[in-house]
Amino acid sequence: MAYDNYFPLGLAKGKAFIGRIEDAEWLNKNIDTGIHTLLLAPRRYGKSSLVLNVLENKKLDYVEIDLQLCRSGKSVEMKIIRGIEQIISTAIKEKDKVIQSAKRFFGKSKKQWDIGLKGLVHVTIEPEKHDDIAENILTALQFLEVSLKEAGKKAVIFIDEMQEIINVNESDEIQGAIRHFAQKSERVIFIFSGSSRRLLQQMFNDNAKPLYQLCDNVTLGKIEPRYYTAYIKKVAKQSLDLIMPNDVINEILTLSERHPRRLYHLCLYVWRLLETTKKKADITLVQDAWHKLIFSEAKSIRYFLSKFNNSQLKIMAYLSLESNKGLTSKEAQVATNLSSTAISKALNSLEEEDLIECDEDGAYHIIDPVIRDTINFYEKEILA
Ligand SMILES: Nc1ncnc2c1ncn2[C@@H]1O[C@H](COP(=O)(O)OP(=O)(O)OP(=O)(O)O)[C@@H](O)[C@H]1O
Numbered sequence: 001m002a003y004d005n006y007f008p009l010g011l012a013k014g015k016a017f018i019g020r021i022e023d024a025e026w027l028n029k030n031i032d033t034g035i036h037t038l039l040l041a042p043r044r045y046g047k048s049s050l051v052l053n054v055l056e057n058k059k060l061d062y063v064e065i066d067l068q069l070c071r072s073g074k075s076v077e078m079k080i081i082r083g084i085e086q087i088i089s090t091a092i093k094e095k096d097k098v099i100q101s102a103k104r105f106f107g108k109s110k111k112q113w114d115i116g117l118k119g120l121v122h123v124t125i126e127p128e129k130h131d132d133i134a135e136n137i138l139t140a141l142q143f144l145e146v147s148l149k150e151a152g153k154k155a156v157i158f159i160d161e162m163q164e165i166i167n168v169n170e171s172d173e174i175q176g177a178i179r180h181f182a183q184k185s186e187r188v189i190f191i192f193s194g195s196s197r198r199l200l201q202q203m204f205n206d207n208a209k210p211l212y213q214l215c216d217n218v219t220l221g222k223i224e225p226r227y228y229t230a231y232i233k234k235v236a237k238q239s240l241d242l243i244m245p246n247d248v249i250n251e252i253l254t255l256s257e258r259h260p261r262r263l264y265h266l267c268l269y270v271w272r273l274l275e276t277t278k279k280k281a282d283i284t285l286v287q288d289a290w291h292k293l294i295f296s297e298a299k300s301i302r303y304f305l306s307k308f309n310n311s312q313l314k315i316m317a318y319l320s321l322e323s324n325k326g327l328t329s330k331e332a333q334v335a336t337n338l339s340s341t342a343i344s345k346a347l348n349s350l351e352e353e354d355l356i357e358c359d360e361d362g363a364y365h366i367i368d369p370v371i372r373d374t375i376n377f378y379e380k381e382i383l384a
């Protein structure tokens with residue numbers, strides 16, 4: 001097995017998917033009992049991996065709809081309808097039944113939708129052009145419900161990057177249509193997720209918003225150390241015939257702060273160094289691997305940071321030195337040369353971007369340790 005399979009940087013699948021036992025059980029129960037879920041976690045914490053692992057294990061029909069690049073209501077409508085086509089195509093084997101039930105369903109509602117087949121297995125759904133977007137989404141979902149009911153099946157719709165919907169003009173109407181359907185559906189269970197926790201919480205937990213209290217909120221934390229320890233030991237034995245010392249594993253856990261993606265990323269570098277340098281597995285080797293990782297990521301991180309303004313960069317530079325409680329204090333104002341209002345504004349926007357978070361003690365810190373150390377190693381002069 002290649003190291004990339006042991007430590008994937010895309011989805012964590014199969015044996016590389018570790019821990020998350022309670023979260024998986026919780027999600028499973030929600031699906032079984034028809035409770036919709038809002039899954040919250042910082043970027044790259046394993047939201048997609050968790051959902052897809054649970055769904056694969058359940059052998060349930062599902063579709064993943066990613067709204068990342070949707071900039072118009074029409075593109076959201078199309079993504080959702082393509083997703084519905086996909087579920088119907090995989091869940092219902094007898095395609096002539098789909099066409100029959102389409103005739104009945106659309107006949108009753110007096111809508112002139114085109115339901116067809118592409119290559120015998122793929123169902124295509126084409127709404128009437130003049131209907132509005134939210135109405136089309138609702139109709140397509142209702143057709144899915146009817147089709148699933150006739151087939152005696154249930155399905156899951158996993159909508160990722162859901163916060164993107166607020167950027168389209170018809171946002172409220174689309175959210176209203178989803179709510180209207182989801183509240184009554186007996187066949188379709190929704191899982192919503194996304195990378196901006198602040199925006200998602202506003203969408204789902206504000207009583208003035210259409211999706212208010214539709215979902216059970218599930219927040220993903222870090223994966224417990226014992227799972228990583230056992231996994232790293234197992235992989236070291238299997239791939240390098242090495243007994244990985246505990247202090248080396250602890251150093252991997254400490255430097256990566258158990259940020260899920262960064263931990264696997266660091267492991268990849270440790271494995272490469274072990275293989276190419278033939279040095280022994282010790283703490284220094286892990287630190288070398290971490291520096292190499294920061295160095296190789298620095299360019300893309302600097303590029304990513306270039307979209308932030310001066311106050312935001314200053315706050316991140318300040319936080320890269322240590323996590324901090326008194327960010328609007330005089331000391332912070334002097335260190336950053338920013339007013340307390342500018343600091344609050346920058347903190348707010350950085351939280352919205354999910355770059356920083358505030359822990360239970362009220363201390364802010366940068367979520368991704370590689371971003372933090374890149375700023376710390378290379379960009380100290382931001383504070384000058
Ligand atoms: N259960 C897991 N066990 C081990 N590593 C994991 C697990 N889940 C995720 N990871 C690591 O975290 C990385 C990110 O996972 P994933 O893409 O599922 O996260 P995400 O929260 O959906 O990210 P994004 O915010 O980009 O959508 C994976 O590439 C993998 O390295």
Ligand SMILES: [Mg+2]
Nearest residue numbers: 047048049160
């Ligand atoms: Mg994801």
